[in-house]
Amino acid sequence: MHESVLDVIGGTPLIRLGRVGAGLPAPVYLKAEFLNPGMSVKDRAALAMVLAAEKSGGLRPGGTIVESTSGNTGIGLAIVAARRGYQCIAVLPDKTSPDKIAVLRAYGARVVLTPAALPAEHPEHVRNLAQTISMRTPGGWLADQYDNPANPQAHVEATGPEIWEQTQGRVTHFVAGIGTGGTITGTARYLKQASAGSVRVIGADPHSSVYGGGDGSPYAVEAVGHYLHPETARDVWPLSYDEALVDRVERIGDRESITTVHRLAREEGLLVGGSSGTAVAAALRVARDAAPSDLVVVIAPDSGRGYLSRYFNDEWLLAMGFQDGAPDTPVLGDLAAAAGAPLAIALPATAIEALAVVASRGSGLEDGLALVVLNRTGGDETWAVPDVAGVLPLAELRALPDDEPLGPYLRPLPSTAGSGEAIAEADARLDPDQRWIPVLHDGRIAAVVARSDLARSHLAVAAAVPGIEEVR
Numbered sequence: 001m002h003e004s005v006l007d008v009i010g011g012t013p014l015i016r017l018g019r020v021g022a023g024l025p026a027p028v029y030l031k032a033e034f035l036n037p038g039m040s041v042k043d044r045a046a047l048a049m050v051l052a053a054e055k056s057g058g059l060r061p062g063g064t065i066v067e068s069t070s071g072n073t074g075i076g077l078a079i080v081a082a083r084r085g086y087q088c089i090a091v092l093p094d095k096t097s098p099d100k101i102a103v104l105r106a107y108g109a110r111v112v113l114t115p116a117a118l119p120a121e122h123p124e125h126v127r128n129l130a131q132t133i134s135m136r137t138p139g140g141w142l143a144d145q146y147d148n149p150a151n152p153q154a155h156v157e158a159t160g161p162e163i164w165e166q167t168q169g170r171v172t173h174f175v176a177g178i179g180t181g182g183t184i185t186g187t188a189r190y191l192k193q194a195s196a197g198s199v200r201v202i203g204a205d206p207h208s209s210v211y212g213g214g215d216g217s218p219y220a221v222e223a224v225g226h227y228l229h230p231e232t233a234r235d236v237w238p239l240s241y242d243e244a245l246v247d248r249v250e251r252i253g254d255r256e257s258i259t260t261v262h263r264l265a266r267e268e269g270l271l272v273g274g275s276s277g278t279a280v281a282a283a284l285r286v287a288r289d290a291a292p293s294d295l296v297v298v299i300a301p302d303s304g305r306g307y308l309s310r311y312f313n314d315e316w317l318l319a320m321g322f323q324d325g326a327p328d329t330p331v332l333g334d335l336a337a338a339a340g341a342p343l344a345i346a347l348p349a350t351a352i353e354a355l356a357v358v359a360s361r362g363s364g365l366e367d368g369l370a371l372v373v374l375n376r377t378g379g380d381e382t383w384a385v386p387d388v389a390g391v392l393p394l395a396e397l398r399a400l401p402d403d404e405p406l407g408p409y410l411r412p413l414p415s416t417a418g419s420g421e422a423i424a425e426a427d428a429r430l431d432p433d434q435r436w437i438p439v440l441h442d443g444r445i446a447a448v449v450a451r452s453d454l455a456r457s458h459l460a461v462a463a464a465v466p467g468i469e470e471v472r
């Protein structure tokens with residue numbers, strides 16, 4: 001019996017991955033954070049940050065909790081706010097999934113939406129807007145999970161000791177993703193200290209995230225890692241993340257993360273979110289190189305219930321190029337392989353720079369094809385087609401003055417299709433007037449194929465689809 005829902009935050013079980021981890025030298029145990037009341041690890045940080053602010057006087061009775069959050073922290077704060085009698089305002093990127101917004105509202109939180117693709121310096125960037133709202137709201141308090149020491153401290157005080165006690169000190173490797181860095185930093189700090197420095201700490205990072213050395217371009221797995229906006233002048237990492245405590249970072253591609261969440265659901269009966277797939281994929285690599293006396297613990301931050309329309313939805317997987325087609329059916333990936341990487345340029349760019357890209361490939365402006373214009377923005381909850389701001393018909397380039405920026409001339413991205421989609425089905429589905437089709441493979445544009453090529457679709461099944469090649 002518990003006095004309130006807040007008393008059942010934390011204390012999550014460790015569950016052995018007996019099937020997915022079968023045959024590996026060391027056992028892998030998953031810390032089931034989706035069993036928290038808000039279904040994520042962030043309940044812990046939310047409660048700890050509120051309690052610390054009550055103590056310091058930053059948050060007063062009847063006050064308003066404000067935070068920029070992609071979802072889980074907001075849900076945790078909304079729960080704590082409900083039970084302890086505060087208002088809660090969550091500032092979210094405008095493309096956050098409606099389901100997450102509905103959950104926040106169900107707990108009584110107010111949701112403020114702001115455009116997703118803004119550089120960190122912009123006053124309406126989620127974090128800046130949350131700060132402004134917290135200052136303008138009487139009794140407002142900004143939780144600030146990225147820089148709030150109570151976030152990692154929650155894991156020093158609970159997650160770390162739980163793992164140490166549950167494994168009776170036998171844990172040798174700890175694996176977690178890095179978002180604010182609170183989970184890995186706090187847990188690592190405790191485990192390193194308890195084990196006199198012997199526990200190895202491994203970060204699990206989406207392949208293009210900067211924590212693991214990626215280029216900062218967007219990725220499909222949500223709520224973990226760190227991407228870069230091209231106009232962000234100075235990349236600042238959260239204070240909640242202490243890199244010095246992490247021995248190494250494993251970089252995991254989106255496809256591997258997604259395959260891993262499917263295996264966890266179908267082989268272990270564990271329905272978890274994409275970042276759990278990233279973390280478990282890294283943990284399996286760690287266990288592969290470990291000794292039989294070792295014990296690997298991996299954090300599963302949230303439930304798969306929030307992602308049923310994505311990682312567990314065949315239509316989404318196919319449309320994003322995460323699913324292969326039937327072996328004997330001609331698929332768009334075959335045409336994409338033949339077409340090769342599309343002409344691409346990143347914003348900001350001028351007409352003359354775009355023309356240089358076209359010339360460097362020996363293409364003609366008469367090709368009738370499009371130049372794909374990249375905008376390296378994303379949003380951990382807003383991700384649709386990474387990178388692509390739009391297209392520009394090549395013929396239009398000629399009409400532009402040399403120093404004219406491309407931005408205002410962009411056409412919206414035409415409907416995309418996945419590399420595993422059957423050619424005939426894609427042809428029937430897409431608007432007949434659409435002249436070119438960006439083909440996605442593993443969530444990224446692998447090629448732009450001409451519509452007319454769809455008719456000539458009796459190509460042999462081609463080898464791997466080439467990745468996009470950015471010329472500039």
Ligand code: PMP
Nearest residue numbers: 072179180181182183223275301
């Ligand atoms: N996975 C999910 C699903 C999350 O919501 C978060 C928090 N943004 C993380 C991983 C990363 O956790 P942390 O912020 O503690 O690094």
